[in-house]
Amino acid sequence: MLRYLGKRFLLILPTIFVPLILVFLLLRLSPGDPAGMMLGDQATVEQIAALRNQLGLDQPIWVQFLLWLKGIVTLNLGDSIFFREPVMQIIPRYAGVTIMLTLVALLLAVAIGVTMGLLSAMNRNKPIDRGVVTTAVLGISLPEFWFALLLIFIFAVTLRWFPVAGYNPPSAGVVAFASTIFLPALALGVRQSALMTRMMRSSMLDVLNEPYITTARAQGLPESKVIGQYAMRTAAMPVVTVAGLSAGYMLGGAVAIEIIFALPGLGRMLVEAVGRRDYPLVEGGVLTISLVLAVLNLAIDLIYAILDPRIRYQ
Amino acid sequence: MTAHPTPLPADRAAPVSQARTVLEVENLSLSLRNADGLLPIVTDVSFSIRQGEAVALVGESGCGKSITASAIMGIAPENAVIDGTITLNGKVISGLSAHERRRLCGRHMGFIFQEPMTALHPTLSIGRQMTDTLRHNLGLGHAEATNRAAELLDRVGIPRARDILKGYVHELSGGMRQRVMIALAISCGPSLIIADEPTTALDVTIQAQVLDLLEDMRRELNLAMLFITHDLEVVGDFCEKAVVMYAGDVVERGRSADIVGAPTHPYARGLIDAVPAHDDGRTRLTPILGTVPPVGQWPEGCRFAPRCLRADSKCQTRPALERHGQTDARCWHPLEGN
Numbered sequence: 046m047l048r049y050l051g052k053r054f055l056l057i058l059p060t061i062f063v064p065l066i067l068v069f070l071l072l073r074l075s076p077g078d079p080a081g082m083m084l085g086d087q088a089t090v091e092q093i094a095a096l097r098n099q100l101g102l103d104q105p106i107w108v109q110f111l112l113w114l115k116g117i118v119t120l121n122l123g124d125s126i127f128f129r130e131p132v133m134q135i136i137p138r139y140a141g142v143t144i145m146l147t148l149v150a151l152l153l154a155v156a157i158g159v160t161m162g163l164l165s166a167m168n169r170n171k172p173i174d175r176g177v178v179t180t181a182v183l184g185i186s187l188p189e190f191w192f193a194l195l196l197i198f199i200f201a202v203t204l205r206w207f208p209v210a211g212y213n214p215p216s217a218g219v220v221a222f223a224s225t226i227f228l229p230a231l232a233l234g235v236r237q238s239a240l241m242t243r244m245m246r247s248s249m250l251d252v253l254n255e256p257y258i259t260t261a262r263a264q265g266l267p268e269s270k271v272i273g274q275y276a277m278r279t280a281a282m283p284v285v286t287v288a289g290l291s292a293g294y295m296l297g298g299a300v301a302i303e304i305i306f307a308l309p310g311l312g313r314m315l316v317e318a319v320g321r322r323d324y325p326l327v328e329g330g331v332l333t334i335s336l337v338l339a340v341l342n343l344a345i346d347l348i349y350a351i352l353d354p355r356i357r358y359q
Numbered sequence: 360m361t362a363h364p365t366p367l368p369a370d371r372a373a374p375v376s377q378a379r380t381v382l383e384v385e386n387l388s389l390s391l392r393n394a395d396g397l398l399p400i401v402t403d404v405s406f407s408i409r410q411g412e413a414v415a416l417v418g419e420s421g422c423g424k425s426i427t428a429s430a431i432m433g434i435a436p437e438n439a440v441i442d443g444t445i446t447l448n449g450k451v452i453s454g455l456s457a458h459e460r461r462r463l464c465g466r467h468m469g470f471i472f473q474e475p476m477t478a479l480h481p482t483l484s485i486g487r488q489m490t491d492t493l494r495h496n497l498g499l500g501h502a503e504a505t506n507r508a509a510e511l512l513d514r515v516g517i518p519r520a521r522d523i524l525k526g527y528v529h530e531l532s533g534g535m536r537q538r539v540m541i542a543l544a545i546s547c548g549p550s551l552i553i554a555d556e557p558t559t560a561l562d563v564t565i566q567a568q569v570l571d572l573l574e575d576m577r578r579e580l581n582l583a584m585l586f587i588t589h590d591l592e593v594v595g596d597f598c599e600k601a602v603v604m605y606a607g608d609v610v611e612r613g614r615s616a617d618i619v620g621a622p623t624h625p626y627a628r629g630l631i632d633a634v635p636a637h638d639d640g641r642t643r644l645t646p647i648l649g650t651v652p653p654v655g656q657w658p659e660g661c662r663f664a665p666r667c668l669r670a671d672s673k674c675q676t677r678p679a680l681e682r683h684g685q686t687d688a689r690c691w692h693p694l695e696g697n
Contacts (some may be wrong), residue, residue, distance in 0.1 A: 055572065255477065256472055256477040256478040257480045258476055259434060259472070259490075260470070260479065260540075261430055262461065262474060263464050263468075264464060264490060264492040264495075264496070264547075265465030265466055265492070265495065265496050266465075266492065266495055270495070272493075275480055275483070278482055278483060353481075355482070
C-alpha cells in the first residue's frame with residue numbers, strides 16, 4: 046500500500062511541472078511586453094528598458110527559465126507586477142475561495158449524483174427512473190452560467206434565502222460561509238452531479254447483474270447490505286473516476302461562476318492577471334491549481350486502492 | 360441458531376430411502392413477463408429430494424435448469440411469474456414474500472455457482488464475505504465468525520486458512536475458489552445445497568477433486584443436493600436420481616442408474632449417445648440433430664418431436680409424464696429397455 050502510494054506520489058511531479066513549463070513558454074512567447082503595458086502609453090524607451098532589466102526580461106530565455114526554476118524550488122515566485130507584493134502572499138487570499146467552492150460543489154455533486162443514480166437504478170424503467178434520466182440529460186446540457194443566473198433569480202432575488210453575490214470565508218462562521226457558498230457551489234456542481242447520476246445508474250445496473258451479487262443474495266444477506274456494501278463497493282469505482290475529473294474541471298473552470306457571484310477566486314484572478322501580463326502571478330496561480338489537482342489525484346488514487354485491493358498489487 | 364456444519368448424530372445419517380424429504384417441487388412453472396406478455400420458460404416441473412440424496416437436473420443449455428434452481432432459491436428475475444408449490448423441510452415456501460424467502464437462503468439452502476471467479480466478490484476479502492454471511496445468518500460475533508470461517512476453509516481442504524481469509528478471490532486458483540464457494544454454501548448449516556454446474560468451469564483434474572469434496576460434504580452433513588449439470592457421466596457416478604429437462608419440460612425422471620443405463624425418452628438416449636464412451640469401440644458419436652428450439656418457439660405437442668427420429672403424428676399432442684418401465688418419461692413412443 047505504501048509502495049503504491051509512493052509510486053503514485055512520484056507520478057504527480059510531471060502533473061505539476063508540465064503545465065508550469067507550458068505557461069512559462071506561452072507567456073514569454075506571446076506578443077505584448079509587460080513592462081510597456083505596466084508603464085502605459087506615456088513611458089519612455091529608457092523607462093521601459095529599466096523595468097525590463099529590473100524584471101529580468103532582458104535576459105536570454107534560458108536564463109529566465111533557470112531563474113524561474115530556482116524561484117519555484119525555493120517557493121519564491123517573485124512580486125506581482127501589478128500588485129507590487131509577493132505572489133506567495135496574494136495567492137492564498139484567492140486560492141482559499143476556489144478550493145472551498147470546488148470542494149463544496151464536489152460534495153453536492155457526489156451527494157446528488159449518487160442518490161439520484163441509485164434511485165434510478167433501483168427503479169429501473171419505472172417513471173421515477175425516466176424522470177431522473179431526463180433531468181440528468183437536461184442538467185448536462187445546460188451551461189453553468191445559465192444555471193447560476195436561474196438560481197440567483199429564484200433563491201436570491203425572489204425567495205431571498207441567500208445573498209445575490211459576495212463571499213464570507215469559513216472564519217466568519219458556518220452559516221455566513223454556507224449562505225454565500227451554497228448557490229455558487231450548486232451552480233457549479235449541478236452539471237457534474239448530472240454526469241455522476243448517469244455514471245452511478247449505469248455502473249450500478251451493470252454490477253447488479255454480476256454473479257457475486259446473486260451469491261450475496263443466495264447467502265441470505267439482506268438487500269440493503271447487498272446494494273449498500275457488495276454492489277456499491279464495485280459500482281462506486283467509475284463514480285470516483287468521474288468525481289476526480291469533475292474536481293479538476295471545476296478547479297480551473299469556475300471563472301464564470303466566480304464572476305457571476307463576485308467571488309474573489311483563483312479563476313477570476315488568473316483571467317485578470319493574464320490580461321495584465323502579470324507573469325509572476327499567472328505562474329503562481331497555475332502552480333497552485335496544478336498542486337491542488339495533484340493532491341486531488343493522489344486522493345482519488347488512494348480511494349481506488351482502498352476500494353479495489355487488486356490495484357495495490359500491480 | 361439452526362444446524363451447524365458440525366458432526367451429525369448417527370440417526371440423521373439414515374439410508375436415503377427412509378430419509379425425510381427435504382425439497383419437494385410440484386408442478387413448478389415459470390414465465391417471464393416482457394413487453395409482449397408472458398414467455399414460458401419452464402413448465403410443470405416436479406421432483407423431490409430426500410436428506411442425503413443427490414438429484415441431478417440434466418439438460419442442454421437453455422432448457423431451464425438454472426432458472427428452475429433460481430426459482431427454488433427465491434432469486435429468480437424480478438419479472439418472473441412463478442406457479443406451483445415448493446416445499447422445504449415440510450414447509451411450503453413458494454407463497455412466502457421475497458423477504459421471507461431471502462431469510463431461508465444461506466440458513467436452509469446453500470448455492471454453489473458455476474464460475475467461482477465471478478461468483479465471489481472481487482474486492483471484498485474471502486474472510487469478509489464468509490463472516491458477513493455467518494454473522495448475518497447465525498448472529499455470530501466478529502471473532503467467532505472469523506474462527507468459524509477458518510474452520511470451514513480447513514474443512515473443505517484449504518491450507519493456511521487464516522491467510523486465505525485475508526486474501527481475495529483473484530489470488531486463488533480455480534479449484535481453491537470453488538472450495539471457498541463450497542465452504543460459503545455450507546457455512547450456515549443448510550439442509551439443501553443447489554450446485555449449478557459446479558465443475559464446468561474447472562480444469563478436468565480439478566473437477567474430480569471438487570466432486571469428491573462435494574460427495575464428502577454430502578455424506579458428512581447428510582445434505583440434500585440438487586446438482587445441475589449437462590454431464591451425464593457425473594450424473595451416473597454422483598447422483599441417486601436424475602431429472603432430464605428439455606425445452607422447459609421434464610422429459611424423463613427416475614433413478615439415475617436406470618436413466619443412464621436404459622433411458623426411456625429418445626432425448627435422454629440422444630444425450631447419452633452424444634457422450635464419448637470409453638469402452639464400446641465406437642469411433643463416431645451420434646449427435647442429436649437440430650438444436651433446442653428457442654424459448655417462445657416451442658412446438659405444440661411433444662417439444663422434442665422435431666428432432667426425434669421416432670416422432671409421428673401422435674406427437675402433435677403433448678404427452679404426459681408417465682411411468683414407462685423403470686422411469687417416468689414424457690413420450691408417446693418410449694424406448695423399451697435395451
